Amino acid sequence: MEDSVLCNWTNFRALLAIIQWWGFNVTVIIMNKWIFQKLDFKFPLSVSCIHFICSSIGAYLAIKVFKIKPLISVEPEDRWKRILPMSFVFCMNIMLGNLSLRFIPVSFMQTIKSFTPATTVVLQWLVWRKYFDWRIWASLIPIVGGILLTSMTELNFNMFGFCAALFGCLATSTKTILAESLLHGYKFDSINTVYYMAPFATMILGGPALFFEGAGVVEWLQTHESLYSALVIIFGSGLLAFCLNFSIFYVIHSTTAVTFNVAGNLKVAFAVLVSWLIFRNPISGLNAAGCAVTLIGCTFYGYVRHKLSQQPPGTPRTPKTPRSRMEMIPLVGDKLDDKV
Template sequence: MEESKLCQWNVIRSVLAILQWWGFNVTVIIMNKWIFQNLDFKYPLSVSCVHFISSSIGAYVVIKVLKLKPLIQVDPEDRWRRIFPMSFIFCINIVLGNVSLRYIPVSFMQTIKSFTPATTVVLQWLIWKKYFDLRIWASLIPIVGGILLTSITELSFNMLGFCAALFGCIATSTKTILAESLLHGYKFDSINTVYYMAPFATMILAVPATLLEGPGVVEWIYTCPSLFSSLVIIFGSGVLAFCLNFSIFYVIHSTTAVTFNVAGNLKVAVAVTCSWLIFRNPISMMNAVGCAITLVGCTFYGYVRHMLSNQAPGTPRTPRTPRGKSELIPLVNEKLDDKI
């Protein structure tokens, strides 16, 4: 009886963890799009900077004040040699995501972000000369096909937004690959990641944001008809961005890897649906089909990766993969890039 109750509680906890993760993630995306489109605050660097500052403060409070998470100690030298390069790519990734939201609908941006597994595999293959099981390559086919179909049939297509989202995938993949080597020996969770990276990202972004967008932000402040409520939404999005980091930590510890992967892909569907209900951006039938194919492909990719990672030692590998060269994807899940 006690085991049954424990099992039921674990299921309930997992469901609640996934729902709060979805809630924070979709809310942050919708708020960012609302800021760019409805508040006419067309300054993605400044929005990203607000998020970094909010996350820096939030991580400090959680670790140093509330002590809800123990601080992972990092050598001062490693902070610049290892974490700073990661923070630079991290900053680029977040900025590109916000730039893409400035120009294209949430549905299109989220679909393109699903291209990240493909860019991760290709970059590792090209740069690190890693070889992958043929089943990994096969699992990428529906992802690539779905992205192509979605891009061709997108009714609100914008080249700048498309390129920003695509290069954002490459930045995410680069960060994923670098994390495997640069953070070797440090078992970071999402809160400690933000604690160390967000201050660096703020420092990196503060100068270009001030120089490129400062005059426009000042003009917006003087001309905004409802300044107080607009600032509440902008800074509120930063607070929710940090809450998203905490929700990711909670969902990872409450679910299995397979559940996390499936929930992540369903989260994209939820974000697409909610954004369409709010912004009513036009979506053709073929565009919706392309988005669905992409999500199915991402789920299949996650299943293949999980299956190969649990493959028993000594199990024969797929033919034509050079012996000793077969590699799986780094154990840094791409969905963690929802952070900030």
């Protein structure tokens, strides 16, 4: 009886974790698009900078004031040699995501974001000369095919937005690959990651945001109607972006890897649906089919990753399989892709 109650509570907690993760993630994406499209605040660098400022303050309060998580001590030298390079890639990842939202619909951006597994595998193959099981390569075919179909049939296609989203995938992949070496020895949770990286990211992005968008932001502040409500939405998106990190931390500890993968792909479909209901951007039948094929490919990729990770150490190898289980880590930011 007790085992049954415990199982039900575990399942309920996992479901609750997934729902609140979906909620924060989709809300942040929709709010950012609303800021660019409805509020006419067309300054993605400034929006990203506001997110980093809010995340820096939130992480400080969570660790230093409320002591939700203990602070992980980092050597001063490592902050510059390890944390700073990671912060730069972390910054580029978020900035490019917001930049793509400025020019293309949420549905298209989210579909391109699903390209990350392919870019990570290819980068590891090219740079580190790693070998992967043929099933890994096979799972990338529907992902790449779905992206191509979606791109060719996107009615609101914008080359600059497309390139920003694509380079965002490369930034995510690079962040994941670098994390294993640069952060070796430090077992960061999501809050400590933000605590150390967000201030660096703010410094990195603050100068370019001020130089390229400063005059435009000042003009917007002087001419925009309903300024108070607009600023509430803009800074609210920064607050929710920080809350998203809590939701990721919660869902990681409440679900299995397979559940997380499936939930992540369903989250993309949910974000596409919600964005269409709000912004009513036209989506053709082939475009929707391309998105569906991509998500199916991502689900298959996650399944293959899980099956290969369960192989016993003595499993016979072939020239195309990884030489060690460490070569399978990391392929994607497993459970931390949605950090803001």
